[in-house]
Amino acid sequence: MKVISIIAYNTFREIIRDRVLYGLVVFALLLIGMSLALGQLSFQEQSRISANFGLTGIHLSSIVLAIFVGSTLVTKEIDKKTILTLLARPITRVQFLLGKAFGLSGIIICVIVSLSIVMLFIFLNLNMAIDYRFFVALFGIFLEALVLLGVSLAFSSFSRPILVVSYSVGLFLIGHWLESLKFFAEKSENISFIYFSKIISNTLPNLEVFNWRSLPIYEESIAFSEVFNATLYSFTWFAIFLTITTIVLRRKDFG
Amino acid sequence: MEILNVKNLRKTYVKGFIPKKQLVLKGVSFSLQPGTITGFLGGNGAGKTTTMKCLLGLAFPDSGEVEYFGQKELTSQIKAKIGFLPERPYFYEYLTGMEFLKFYGQISTKLKKHDLNQRILSLLERVDLIHAKDKALRDYSKGMLQKIGLAQALVHRPEFVILDEPMAGLDPDGRYYLSELIKETASEGTAVFLSSHLLHDVEQLCEHLVVLTGGNVVYEGLTQKFLESMNPSIDISYVDSGVGKTCSVPKGEALQLKIRELLKSNFDIMEIKENKISLEEAFVNTALRKDS
Known part of the structure; x- marks a missing residue:
């Protein structure tokens, strides 16, 4: 565990010292700032528009982090050959992978937390009620980012970053359209489309499960069991993708 | 006890769009004794780096056996006794020299924070980089990177060090200091396995040689005997x-x-x-x- 935490800390430090992260945070802050301006345009729905925009900003930045940074997390170590000195040390390939994944997860948490602090100030400014729903929405964003981090890590174990990003974005879009796909399959009479829909729904992660961003906006309620199941769902997919990555990396020659 | 015993190591790489097999190591065998400096010679493509990677578990041989300190498996305990400096070292350029050595020290030793700091500072003194300890590695010159790389390989007091081209890119001063450090390391009982194209340095440093040509070991033994075998x-x-x-x-x-x-x-x-x-x-x- 000590080795994993040291690698995770180093990964965290690597991303923190990268300018790309700050570009992303500035983008998210602009989006949140814009939410205030756009909210002003609406007479009655100001707080809802602001909350919607703000949460979308946090959601997008965490997804971009998971996909774009995740796609180069391992390949960068291989391309720059830093992996050679690292794996020559008392570190297993699984520990290396877990360290990298936890390091980026830490960054995603930090970005979500820091952007949500900005959001909280905006909520306070708009006299919006802040309750558990806001934090559940943020937790859902993190769970989705975790699954996508697993996806990009798994793809990066056998593909180049540009393709990894394409595959991951594809999976992100499919993951959000699965509910619609199921809906159309139910209405469809085409047998092959129904089977295709079933296969896709059962083999790919459904990312709409984590979409709780409407909770604080429309003051909807959510059962604890739903949050618990979604957490389990996210961790399971993350573990599946990490296992795939480990299997590929286990017998890979580096050099 | 032998530090390393390599028996009949074979390695094939499959390369190209239409996969083509290339036999790189054709049955490499040699052994290393504690406290010795052994030069690993071979032309480009002879299989030196591949051998080193197989020894470190970075590449998997097709067949053959490697015994480390009398054990057949490269466990974490064994790895903790090994240091490695790769050819053309690429390091985490966002780290400072001190952070870099701390990172490698922490993952390789159980030294307490204070003792590890002391070890790092003394190594930085020895490689003449104490003035650059708080500088990011991206601002290091090639020679400085080579020196910090060697310090990284030695930070955990290994019993066996593999150095791939440690003198490359160094000025005469740097080569002298590094040679002295390598000699000092060997005198403390560490076996040094060194690959270099700078044969003058190898001749000065290494009392043993392993010569590799076309994936085969063509000589293993004392440097002096190798020179005498040429019938001067x-x-x-x-x-x-x-x-x-x-x-x-x-x-x-x-x-x-x-x-x-x-x-x-x-x-x-x-x-x-x-x-x-x-x-x-x-x-x-x-x-x-x-x-x-």
Whole structure:
């Protein structure tokens, strides 16, 4: 565990010292700032528009982090050959992978937390009620980012970053359209489309499960069991993708 | 006990769009003793780096056996006894020299924070980088990176160090300091396995050699014996009817016969001198012999 935490800390430090992260945070802050301006345009729905925009900003930045940074997390170590000195040390390939994944997860948490602090100030400014729903929405964003981090890590174990990003974005879009796909399959009479829909729904992660961003906006309620199941769902997919990555990396020659 | 015992290591790479097999190691065998500095020689593509990667678990051999400290498995405990400096070191450029050594020290030793800091500072002194300890590695020159790389390989006091081209890119001063550090490390009982194309440095540093050509070990043993095996010639200078002459004869029986012949002919022998062959010449001869 000590080795994993040291690698995770180093990964965290690597991303923190990268300018790309700050570009992303500035983008998210602009989006949140814009939410205030756009909210002003609406007479009655100001707080809802602001909350919607703000949460979308946090959601997008965490997804971009998971996909774009995740796609180069391992390949960068291989391309720059830093992996050679690292794996020559008392570190297993699984520990290396877990360290990298936890390091980026830490960054995603930090970005979500820091952007949500900005959001909280905006909520306070708009006299919006802040309750558990806001934090559940943020937790859902993190769970989705975790699954996508697993996806990009798994793809990066056998593909180049540009393709990894394409595959991951594809999976992100499919993951959000699965509910619609199921809906159309139910209405469809085409047998092959129904089977295709079933296969896709059962083999790919459904990312709409984590979409709780409407909770604080429309003051909807959510059962604890739903949050618990979604957490389990996210961790399971993350573990599946990490296992795939480990299997590929286990017998890979580096050099 | 041997530090390392490599037996019949074979490795094939599959490369290209249409997969083509390339046998890189064709049964490499050699062993290393504690406290020795062994030079690992071979031309480009001979299989040196591949051998090193197989030893470190970075590449998987097709067949063969490697014993580390008498054990057949490269466990974390064994890895903790090994240090490695790769060829053309690429390091985490966002780290400072101090952070970099701390990172590698923390993952390789159980030293307490204070002791590890002391070890790092003393290593930085030894590689003459104490002034750059708080500088990011991206601002280091190639020579400085080579030095910090060596410090990284030694930070956990390994019993066995693998150095791939440690002198590359260093100025004469740097090479001298690094040579001294390598000698000092070996004198503390660490086995050093060093690959280099700078054969003059290898000749000065290494008492043992493993010579690799085309994926095969063509020589393993003492450097001195390797040089002697090249049959260096002996120049005999003598005076023949007032005229100074020189002839070259191979070492051994031919030399004795030639001396007897000259003495019998009443020539005055002025000088008998051995033509010392450099490691570079010896290596080239070996490679050429193997090629032919």
